[in-house]
Amino acid sequence: MSKIKYQTLTGMHDVLPEDQIYFKRINKVVESVAGYYSFDKIETPILEFAEVFQKAIGDDTDIVGKEMYSFRTKGNDLVCLRPEGTAPVMRSYLEHGMHNLPQPVKLWYQGPFFRYERPQAGRFRQFHQFGFEAIGDANPAIDSQIIQMSYDVLKELGFKHLTIEVNSIGDSECRPYFKKILTSYFKSRKSSLCTDCQRRLKDNPLRILDCKEEKCQRVKAGAPQIIDHLCEKCHAHFKQVLEFLDEFELPYTLNPYLVRGLDYYTKTVFEIVETSEDGKALGTLTGGGRYDNLSKAFGGRDTPGCGAAAGMERIVTLMKSREMKTGPKTDEPKIFLAQLGKLAKRKGMKLFEEFRDAKIPVAESFSKDSLKAQLRAANKMKIKWVLIFGQKEALEDFIVLRDMDTGTQTEIKLNKVVSEMKEKIKKV
């Protein structure tokens, strides 16, 4: 190989064949959980008008300017590669008048997403997420169901130690008020905050709550908590969500410092974190919450919604390091068809098609001529049954079956090979 001329763009990567099993496994679990809860799959385009996300996210964070993978088209439209799934799903809901369907409209999705970030381990510019969205229903039962589903997926994938962190961040009625109280609390202790948080005090005071700096930890320990300042509606809603979680016997903890960066989030927010055996938080796997203000931000009618999403690469990394199951490779063949000689190759390729018609997976190496090389290939694939089809067999219409574990060989009539092999692989 000479010089490498092309490489992937910054922060993008190929999902290689060896990693496909993990993504396949996650997709399978997500699909079955979503199906059980009557969520239908939706696919939205990878490109949207940048406005879709600007409106949803708000202009005040530097997410739009700095973090979105946006550019102008030949027609001079400002578009962007979708950075998340909720806004497009809401856009689709409004665009297709899904409020005319029975509510809530329950949807799930899976696919690539893009953020213009500086790449680091587990942080890419193109990555994959799956998510659930339930739109059109304000009932707290929905919140708890979304949490339950997210939890189910991780459990089924094999994560053992999970904790659900929940909080309520109020709505447009009570949150502004709480923000004021919180800001004045932090202002009075400004000198005890880290420099970043002194800056956050101006543009995003809620974010101070999840600062990792130790000095800020001490300050926030005495900070007012939003659950003590929820309006009546939000309080009642949150209480009911927790009652459902109790009923489901889900392992949750109240985390008063859990917030979301975006304005459209209301009421319930949650994250599912993996913990060590003694319960110490290791990292977040899923996050979500209620977004009752999103539809209005789009200029739509007042429509509540609730959802959750998870980054797949992060889950894959953990699945690998924990050596979690990915399920059987379903189409991994147990039979190898080896051929020797021109006639046998021709007839063998035809036989291969007969196996395909019978839906029996068979491996082959028709490009190789030496029997030794073919057996070696079969051995590498850890295949048990090798059908040896040579000149003599081709002329006399039979085939040799070699058991690679024992080395014993038997002869089978050619017209019975498919049916006999069908029986053989059934038993295994």
Added chain:
RNA sequence: GCGGCUAUGGUGUAGUGGUUAGCACAGGACUCUGUGGCAGUCCCAGCACGGGUUCGAAUCCCGUUAGCCGCCCCA
């Protein structure tokens, strides 16, 4: 976007100014044109890119790119 560290065959690595750039694994072929795993022989394949210093650079310097780590942000 800011700061730091790194960059040698496909993978993992040796090589601190003069080496035919070494090794292991993986891949391919043969030993053996009808029998795999073992062994042996051979093949494939590399100093990220671009400048500079020097008689001479994988090695020193600068820039670019990418990865990693931290910050910002985190939907």
